[in-house]
Amino acid sequence: MARLPRLSIPDWPHHVVQCGHDRQVIFHDDEDRKAYLMALREGAATLRMAVHAYALLDREVHLLITPPSAQALGQLMQAIGRRYVTAFNRRHGRTGTLWEGRYRTTIIDHGADTLTAMRYIEQAPVRAGLSAVAAGWTWSSAAHHLGHARDSLLLDVPAFWFLGNTPFDRQAAWLRSLEDFLPAEVVERMTHSVMHGWPQGSGAFLASLARYTERPLSPRPQGRPRRTA
Numbered sequence: 001m002a003r004l005p006r007l008s009i010p011d012w013p014h015h016v017v018q019c020g021h022d023r024q025v026i027f028h029d030d031e032d033r034k035a036y037l038m039a040l041r042e043g044a045a046t047l048r049m050a051v052h053a054y055a056l057l058d059r060e061v062h063l064l065i066t067p068p069s070a071q072a073l074g075q076l077m078q079a080i081g082r083r084y085v086t087a088f089n090r091r092h093g094r095t096g097t098l099w100e101g102r103y104r105t106t107i108i109d110h111g112a113d114t115l116t117a118m119r120y121i122e123q124a125p126v127r128a129g130l131s132a133v134a135a136g137w138t139w140s141s142a143a144h145h146l147g148h149a150r151d152s153l154l155l156d157v158p159a160f161w162f163l164g165n166t167p168f169d170r171q172a173a174w175l176r177s178l179e180d181f182l183p184a185e186v187v188e189r190m191t192h193s194v195m196h197g198w199p200q201g202s203g204a205f206l207a208s209l210a211r212y213t214e215r216p217l218s219p220r221p222q223g224r225p226r227r228t229a
Contacts, residue, residue, distance in 0.1 A: 006105055006197060008073045009212050013052060013108040013157065015117050015194050016063040018077070019100040025058050026088070026098055033139045035091075036061070036084050041153050043079040047072045050155045053117070055124045055140040062121040064108070064157075077103050106194045107209065109201025114157045117200070118145070119177055120190050127187070134178040142178060147171040 008014065020026040027033050033056050044051050044065070049072055053064040067073040085098045108117045122145070125137035134142045144151040145160070147167060163173040182190075193200050199209055 006074075006102075007107055007199065007209070007213060008067060008070050008105070009107055009209065010067055010069050010072075013064055013066050013110070013114050013117065014073060014105050015108055015121070015190075015200075016065060016073070016077070016103055016105045017060060017194050018103040019060040021097050021100045023059050023100070024098075026060070027056055027058055027139075028092065030139075032088060032091070035087050036080070037139075037153070039080045039083040039087075040076075042083075043076045044153065046079070047076050049073075049076050051153050052114070052155060052157050053121045053141040053145075054153075055121045055137070057124060057128050057130060062124055064114070064117055064121055073105065104195050104197070106197055107199040107201075109199075109205040110157075111159050113201050113205075114159050115163075115177070116182070116186070117190070118157070118160075119182055120187065122178055123181060126181070135175070145171070145174045146178075 027036065036056060037054075040051065040054070040063075043049070048068050050066040050068075051063065052066065053062075055062045065073070065076070067076070081099065088098060089095055108114055118141075122134045122140050122142040125131045125140060126134055131137040134140070135146055135148065141151065141154055143149040144154050145156075160170060160174070164170040190200065192198070199206060
């Protein structure tokens with residue numbers, strides 16, 4: 001099956017995943033993670049990119065970001081790649097590529113789907129066995145959303161503000177969300193969506209995206225077509 005072109009549409013949240021080549025480690029220690037976040041922070045500021053959530057694992061990165069233009073997402077990932085990979089190779093005495101091909105991305109509907117994507121991202125360290133609880137992983141946006149730290153990189157999505165009338169209410173609601181792990185079938189569906197570029201949202205949301213592209217927006221049903229009488 002031919003690879004579908006990536007979708008990048010302004011003013012919609014995008015879930016982005018970037019993996020190490022051949023699943024190799026892309027963060028050996030905290031200094032590597034600090035360098036990546038610095039590259040992300042500078043790139044986002046330059047391109048006026050809204051960053052809503054992130055998780056830096058040993059072998060992959062998850063981001064939830066909203067680009068201001070169709071080109072901004074690609075420009076951001078290129079800028080991060082140039083800066084971070086150069087620094088990583090210099091620091092660890094290596095050469096060559098670090099990433100496993102191109103980054104993967106999918107568009108997320110506003111509202112509840114955005115919060116589900118945030119849960120998926122901030123629970124990723126737990127699924128990867130890096131932390132017993134989402135709040136315990138330093139290198140994600142969970143601490144910011146739980147009120148444990150203030151991260152100027154992040155801009156809360158509108159749906160997050162509907163979790164409560166006060167910061168305390170929102171943080172408490174988000175803690176309950178992170179402690180309630182997404183069902184395995186939801187994790188599988190979201191992983192498949194981002195790795196294959198299928199947008200996540202309602203039928204009306206998919207219909208609204210159709211005016212931006214002619215590429216398929218959902219996978220075709222598997223198996224032979226049902227015969228009619």
